[in-house]
Structures are given as structure tokens and as C-alpha cells.
Amino acid sequence: MVLEDTRRTRRDAKSPRRVSIIGILGEVLITVGVIVLLFLVWQTWINNIVVSNSQRDDALEQSQEWNKGEAVKLAPDERADPGVPVVSEAPAEAEVFGTLIVPRFGADYTRPIAESVSLERVLNTRGVGHYTGTQMPGEVGNFAVAAHRTGWGDPFIDINKLQLGDSVYVETEAGWYRYVFRSLEYVSAAGIGVLDPVPQFDGAIASDRLMTLTSCNPLYSVSERLIAYAVFDTWYPRSEGAPSEIAALAQNSEGAG
């Protein structure tokens, strides 16, 4: 500021030049406007791509860890009944215990699933969050997860494009659980009934294995929640190999990282 003032004084001596308050204010406002525009560009495109790629890499790395560096076999199409799915114990808060693989969201779509739906510790940093207190993958009841649909890598941006019969795979250390997408539902932010073991039937005793995915709706808004329900179909123990539908992704994970 001092430098600027002396400069101006010297300058003013030669040719009278005024720096008006309004002029400075105008330049400040223009600068703020440009920064806001830059922020929007950064948030909508740059950051989203960066975060989304890093979430995918995290998930691939996690899968690779579970494979212990061994090549991933593929389960045969005709196979014996794998029996009752293994249910892992409840993980620690913010611990990554699974990956979510949805072919409808892209051939290379895989995202880490971590425990709890804390914005700071899971949804803004890891990717997909598991509602603590809801069931685990393969367990009778409701395995409920949440993820962003706008920003932070928007893992669930395409949640409204799911179609009846689409596969939703959850990979854990034990193997791959295949859920099949059934329906969408729109609720308010207070619609916690979607997390019940039998969604929307508080207190009912569950007999099915369900999965609930929650995200915000409409895009760029938080006025509603968009819910996707999937029903458990089968599971693939890690020792018997990955489902052939996600062969490319499962086998890619051995070389990734």
C-alpha cells in the first residue's frame, strides 16, 4: 500500500491521475465475480473428476488387498449353490469394509464403502457410507448406504438411471454379493423409514435381504431424497471367483495401484 501510494504521488506529479474509491470497488467486485465463476468451474468439473478418480483408485486398491496379489478367478456360470452368505462383523467408524460395483454406472465403476454416513469422515472423503445400525451385506434385513449425487465425486449421480434387474455388487473381504435393482422411491430428508429392515414398515420382522441406496434429489438440490432398492440374489465367495459380469473390473484390480 505504501509503495502504491508513493508511486501514485510521483505519477500524479507528472500527469494528474485519480484512483477513485468507486473504481477500486468496481475492480474488487469484478475480481470476486471471477473467483466465484472459477469456483463453480472447479467444483462442477475439475474437482469432481479428481475426487471420482481417486475414489475409484481407492476401491481398486482395496480389492487388490483382499486378493492378496493373486489372480482373480471367475466363477463359472453354472455353479453349485454357494449357501447362506457370510456376514462380516460391524466395522469401526469410517473404516472401509467394502466396495460398491454397479455396471450401470459405468464399466469401471467401483467405489469404497465405509462405515457411517458422516459427511466429514466418509461421504466427503471416502465415497459411499453405510448407515450404522443397518444390516451388513448379505444379512437378512436392510443394508443401507448413502452417497453424494452432486459434488465430491458424485458416486450416485446416475442413481435414477438404474433399471429393473440391474446388478448392484457389494464386494467385501468374503466375496461378492449380488443385489438386483428393483425400484426407486422419493422421500423427504426425514424419511428414515427407508432404513428399516423392512423398508417403510417400522417394526416388521425381516425375512428378505435388501439393500437401500440413498442420495439427494433433484440434482444440485437437497429438497428430497432419491432412494433405490435392490434385492439380494446370490453371492460369490472369494475362493470361488468373481462374477463374470464384472470380470474386467475384478481382474483389473490385481494390476492396479
Added chain:
Amino acid sequence: MYASLWRVLPGPFFVRLLIVLALAAAIVAALFLWVFPWALPLVTPLDSTVHE
């Protein structure tokens, strides 16, 4: 503000232009790397969960 910056810069036109562009690039990089990541949770607290 910007006019005085331009006057303060040394050298001929193209040298000044180069300095201005470098300064702008540095500022944009600082915004992208530190300021925006810090500001993101403050300006768009989007919540995708259901809760009481």
C-alpha cells in the same frame, strides 16, 4: 488497483504481460489447490442422507 499494479511492474510491455499472466496462474493454482477445497463444505453443505 490493477492499473497501479501494471505501473509498478518493471520492464517493457511483454515482460509485464508475462509477469501478470504468471501471477494470475499462481493465484488460480492457489485457489484450486487450497482455497476452494477449504471452502467447498462451507458453501455447499449438500446432504444425501435421511435422518431425523
